[in-house]
Amino acid sequence: MKVVEAFSGIGSQSKALSNIGADYEVVATIEWDINAIYAYDIIHNGPQDLSEYENVTKEELIEKLSVHTISGNGKEPLQKSNLKRYPLDALMRIDYAIKRTKNLVSITDVKAINLPDNVDLLTYSFPCQDLSLSGSWHGNTKGIDRDANNRSGMLWEVERIIKEYDEIGKSKPKFLLMENVTNIRSKRHISNFTEWTTFLEEMGYINQIYDLSADNFGIPQKRKRTFMISVLHNGNENFKKEVEIYFKNNNLESVNHEPKHLKNFLRTDYNVDAYRKEALSSTPNYTISRRKIEISNDKLVENQKVCQSYVRTITTKQDRHPNSGVISLPKSLDAKTPFRYLTPRECFMLMGFDEKDYQNLIDNNFMFNRSREFYGVEKLNKLAGNSIVVNVLEDIFKQIIEIQKIYKLKQKETSI
Structure with a gap:
């Protein structure tokens, strides 16, 4: 074909x-x-x-x-x-x-x-x-x-x-x-x-x-x-x-295929260095508007337990209201806020791409200038949100x- x-x-x-x-x-x-x-x-x-x-x-x-x-x-x-x-x-x-x-x-x-x-x-x-x-x-x-x-x-x-x-x-x-x-x-x-x-x-x-x-x-x-x-x-x-x-x-x-459990798509083991860094990169500054996002959107993970069956539609931005859902963070992570958004890795996987697809992209990211890489969190989220579920x-x-x-x-x- x-x-x-x-x-x-x-x-x-x-x-x-x-x-x-x-x-x-x-x-x-x-x-x-x-x-x-x-x-x-x-x-x-x-x-x-x-x-x-x-x-x-x-x-x-x-x-x-x-x-x-x-x-x-x-x-x-x-x-x-x-x-x-x-x-x-x-x-x-x-x-x-x-x-x-x-x-x-x-x-x-x-x-x-x-x-x-x-x-x-x-x-x-x-x-x-x-x-x-x-x-x-x-x-x-x-x-x-x-x-x-x-x-x-x-x-x-x-x-x-x-x-x-x-x-x-x-x-x-x-x-x-x-x-x-x-x-x-x-x-x-x-x-x-x-x-x-x-x-x-x-x-x-x-x-x-x-x-x-x-x-x-x-x-x-x-x-x-x-x-x-x-x-x-x-x-x-x-x-x-x-x-x-x-x-x-x-x-x-x-068609109604049995969905895989959401936990298979979330990366919440923060002992893994990459997952911890990505979680922190997907943590916003705590402002009044972000507080509204935390309160008003679905809690996907709370007390380190997955408590939803689905995420909402993945769009080109996670830092918005409404979004796909938020994930509560353990205090031990010492993050800027008590919650985070979906990471780009999770977004790619929830669009049907394999984790290795995302990892290949990250492994081939490059420095665009002295201060930033070609792909940052926002660009990666946009790529996922603009895609089609495989x-x-x-x-x-x-x-x-x-x-x-x-x-x-x-x-x-x-x-x-």
Whole structure:
């Protein structure tokens, strides 16, 4: 299966496909945030060999990277003047990651002709900031309006690319997979979403929409998201009918896997040096607002005992109200406050990544300047919060593989 991961983040799609033993190849990624680009590379490909840059100058790398539309925060593009402030080591790592992950960088620069031939699956988890409820609290109300000129409006770049497939006579991806917040189907956004699904139907796809929560797929996190599998039928009514029957008989909204106990995801043995340091790094200064956070949010651990079955949705920030939950700390830890937030390690694991994935990333963190590392707590939490729960994707990809088998059987009977 040839896969293109658009808005790839840290690669939850690739992780899920690997976990289920799928025969797949990620033939391209599309991601402009350098923090996610580097993390994806390390998590999925391991340490980098930067020996090829031995005779490359900083100026040469700046010229090379400035060709791309890349971002340092996932919001605004980096200009050449910004890149000049980056150390050579960071520039090398970013360039290497772009190459090794076959990253086409910004979706605004990607055209169908740039994508490999015969793509089986295109995933597109476009930014949710302008669709989410928290986004509306901050005045982000345009959602996926065509004229919004915002991050969530990147959906229409996917539309452009799919249209280009037809315009140049290139075979469209056999499957599309969308993920976003459930608010995409709210009263405010439903007309835009319906326009999108109608477009896909006109392009020869059948759509199956699910609202799926991580806690039904073995992860103790209350995190519901909207997923849409689009299957290309190109007018083959027999195949289309079989796909409809398959989805009717295999509705993932009925799945309820037994969740693992929350204690398996929390790292509260503070005799382990790494866990103790991470706990202290996730301890806020004690202010009136932080006192409110402590009182008002679920106590996940109290008196060193896990007292909840689930955490709330992991978002891009833990230092907010409401958050995923707080953990009471023993007095012996001598922390700034009597509680802490989830650590980035715990957040990664509660998104379905292995502890070794997180450890690989930490082992390959580097000093960005004299005073700070490339990844601090806030960046790591953001990477986790922007990701997709791997376990949910595993069941979705199992369905896609099953439908692919149906597709191949029908292909023997008639050309799809």
